[in-house]
Amino acid sequence: MPQDPRLIIVGSIGIDHIETPTEKRTNLLGGSASYACAAASFYSQPGMVGVVGDDFPQEFLELYDSFHVDRTGLQTQSGRTFTWSGVYEENMDNRSTLETVLGVFEHFEPTLPKSYCKAPFVFLGNMHPALQAHVLDQVENPDFVLVDTMDLWINITREDLLSVIGRVTMLTLNESEARLLTDCHHLSDAANALLNMGPEYVLIKKGENGSILFGKNGVYIQPAYPLCPVQDPTGAGDTFAGALMGALTEAGSASDSDIRQAMVEGSVVASFGVEAFSLERLQTLSRQDVTDRVAELRSMMAVEI
Amino acid sequence: MPQDPRLIIVGSIGIDHIETPTEKRTNLLGGSASYACAAASFYSQPGMVGVVGDDFPQEFLELYDSFHVDRTGLQTQSGRTFTWSGVYEENMDNRSTLETVLGVFEHFEPTLPKSYCKAPFVFLGNMHPALQAHVLDQVENPDFVLVDTMDLWINITREDLLSVIGRVTMLTLNESEARLLTDCHHLSDAANALLNMGPEYVLIKKGENGSILFGKNGVYIQPAYPLCPVQDPTGAGDTFAGALMGALTEAGSASDSDIRQAMVEGSVVASFGVEAFSLERLQTLSRQDVTDRVAELRSMMAVEI
Numbered sequence: 001m002p003q004d005p006r007l008i009i010v011g012s013i014g015i016d017h018i019e020t021p022t023e024k025r026t027n028l029l030g031g032s033a034s035y036a037c038a039a040a041s042f043y044s045q046p047g048m049v050g051v052v053g054d055d056f057p058q059e060f061l062e063l064y065d066s067f068h069v070d071r072t073g074l075q076t077q078s079g080r081t082f083t084w085s086g087v088y089e090e091n092m093d094n095r096s097t098l099e100t101v102l103g104v105f106e107h108f109e110p111t112l113p114k115s116y117c118k119a120p121f122v123f124l125g126n127m128h129p130a131l132q133a134h135v136l137d138q139v140e141n142p143d144f145v146l147v148d149t150m151d152l153w154i155n156i157t158r159e160d161l162l163s164v165i166g167r168v169t170m171l172t173l174n175e176s177e178a179r180l181l182t183d184c185h186h187l188s189d190a191a192n193a194l195l196n197m198g199p200e201y202v203l204i205k206k207g208e209n210g211s212i213l214f215g216k217n218g219v220y221i222q223p224a225y226p227l228c229p230v231q232d233p234t235g236a237g238d239t240f241a242g243a244l245m246g247a248l249t250e251a252g253s254a255s256d257s258d259i260r261q262a263m264v265e266g267s268v269v270a271s272f273g274v275e276a277f278s279l280e281r282l283q284t285l286s287r288q289d290v291t292d293r294v295a296e297l298r299s300m301m302a303v304e305i
Numbered sequence: 306m307p308q309d310p311r312l313i314i315v316g317s318i319g320i321d322h323i324e325t326p327t328e329k330r331t332n333l334l335g336g337s338a339s340y341a342c343a344a345a346s347f348y349s350q351p352g353m354v355g356v357v358g359d360d361f362p363q364e365f366l367e368l369y370d371s372f373h374v375d376r377t378g379l380q381t382q383s384g385r386t387f388t389w390s391g392v393y394e395e396n397m398d399n400r401s402t403l404e405t406v407l408g409v410f411e412h413f414e415p416t417l418p419k420s421y422c423k424a425p426f427v428f429l430g431n432m433h434p435a436l437q438a439h440v441l442d443q444v445e446n447p448d449f450v451l452v453d454t455m456d457l458w459i460n461i462t463r464e465d466l467l468s469v470i471g472r473v474t475m476l477t478l479n480e481s482e483a484r485l486l487t488d489c490h491h492l493s494d495a496a497n498a499l500l501n502m503g504p505e506y507v508l509i510k511k512g513e514n515g516s517i518l519f520g521k522n523g524v525y526i527q528p529a530y531p532l533c534p535v536q537d538p539t540g541a542g543d544t545f546a547g548a549l550m551g552a553l554t555e556a557g558s559a560s561d562s563d564i565r566q567a568m569v570e571g572s573v574v575a576s577f578g579v580e581a582f583s584l585e586r587l588q589t590l591s592r593q594d595v596t597d598r599v600a601e602l603r604s605m606m607a608v609e610i
Contacts, residue, residue: 091490186534186535187531188532209514209515210514218604219531219605220605221528221531221606223515223526226492226493226524227493229491230491256610257608257609260608260609260610261608264608298608299523300523300524300525300526301526301606301608303562303565303566303569303603304562304565304566305562
């Protein structure tokens with residue numbers, strides 16, 4: 001009998017159509033829950049919470065199985081699966097959304113399987129903050145909750161978002177979102193304003209420039225791995241967050257040292273993820289590959305050698 | 306009798322007029338040699354090589370003296386001192402030049418005092434690469450030469466620049482300049498192409514995102530100190546480079562470990578420098594302030610705490 005998952009991850013599950021400066025790919029498995037669960041699976045068997053339509057390809061379900069993702073919490077509903085089409089600009093730094101079809105995601109009401117309700121680690125992927133709160137309501141006293149968000153929710157559901165942020169251990173967002181949510185230009189001012197909203201940690205994502213963790217005990221700077229050939233940056237933040245939460249779940253604790261080590265892992269798994277479209281690089285990745293690159297990245301971060 | 310300087314620094318010396326989103330300041334001491342010498346002076350007494358006009362204020366000469374800069378190599382010529390006027394955009398990331406008056410810098414022919422010619426450490430600040438080569442020609446077998454450059458020289462004096470790059474230990478430039486000089490989009494490809502031009506190290510400056518060192522023995526990632534309130538980023542790269550070279554000179558050697566430690570120092574001194582206009586913050590800075598922030602930055606970079 002499978003064990004109850006110690007980490008649950010809720011988020012979008014989507015079909016992506018992606019155009020980069022060099023390539024155009026359609027019908028890819030995407031969505032924050034897909035990336036985060038695949039990344040987390042290198043450390044712990046995550047329980048996935050999400051919804052797909054009855055058009056969702058069987059091969060994608062099998063792909064989740066190949067990562068040993070627990071999909072008891074994955075609902076299938078009549079209708080279309082959430083779909084996102086996007087195009088990256090020349091430098092890969094900016095992207096535009098061409099089309100979003102919400103499909104069954106529009107009326108998603110995540111109900112947790114009973115086996116998920118005592119999970120100590122919870123990742124609330126980017127989606128409507130009321131849904132994030134609804135998931136959190138169903139988990140009994142989690143030890144560590146990470147929430148992600150985006151500019152859309154900051155703009156249209158600020159109160160719901162502030163309410164969720166007040167209930168989590170760590171908030172993650174990117175630089176411009178941190179400024180948007182706080183009206184502070186300077187990153188450390190924005191981080192302090194976010195810490196005052198309730199979370200113990202604020203993790204600012206800076207893409208190819210890594211990430212910075214602000215906490216009550218200080219700041220930690222996590223550089224990105226600089227040598228990976230980026231083919232598709234889609235899902236990098238979710239991959240980072242999924243691996244981070246997986247590593248914390250594997251550690252079974254979340255001290256400042258545990259979090260820093262988990263951020264190295266997140267940075268490394270994300271650096272592999274962007275080397276190919278969708279989950280294609282993670283599919284061929286071994287834990288040893290991750291371990292080797294963690295050692296390499298740590299040597300790049302070490303002052304004394 | 307003063308000792309011969311073990312570090313010599315050549316570059317521009319200018320009068321700056323600077324406008325930031327919050328403040329407008331005129332008649333500031335600027336120029337790459339000013340910033341780099343002041344920064345280096347926390348570690349070693351640098352010998353300055355540069356030129357000023359007969360309009361150059363006596364108080365600026367006294368300011369150099371307060372940093373114990375050896376100005377035997379500073380020429381005064383009849384005419385105007387080099388002047389730069391610039392304005393920073395809202396986010397401080399971009400700036401526009403309003404006016405440049407070359408003045409006496411236009412026909413600058415740096416001749417080194419005899420006391421400078423055996424200096425083991427040399428920083429060739431950003432200027433015409435033929436002038437950089439002319440300085441280098443006058444130094445007998447230096448141990449470590451750092452050269453800085455900019456897009457202007459890449460565009461109009463590429464051959465001269467390539468010739469200098471082939472003679473130095475370390476090349477420093479920013480990300481876009483690295484791409485411009487190599488036609489490589491990916492930073493690590495650009496860095497490898499630059500290493501193939503001759504230097505042992507290529508140091509890519511990324512502003513508030515720190516810097517990355519590429520060398521034959523591997524990569525080192527130096528984060529910027531994230532908590533300083535930036536008032537004026539002018540000269541940050543020169544301050545970084547000056548402190549780096551000062552720290553190497555103080556160490557008296559340039560192993561990979563020495564260079565990494567010197568990059569922490571450079572990052573910290575630069576983080577102080579941007580907290581005020583011109584050299585105003587460096588004037589009040591103590592070595593203990595630097596030491597304390599180095600410890601703080603290193604704690605922010607440490608995975609194990």
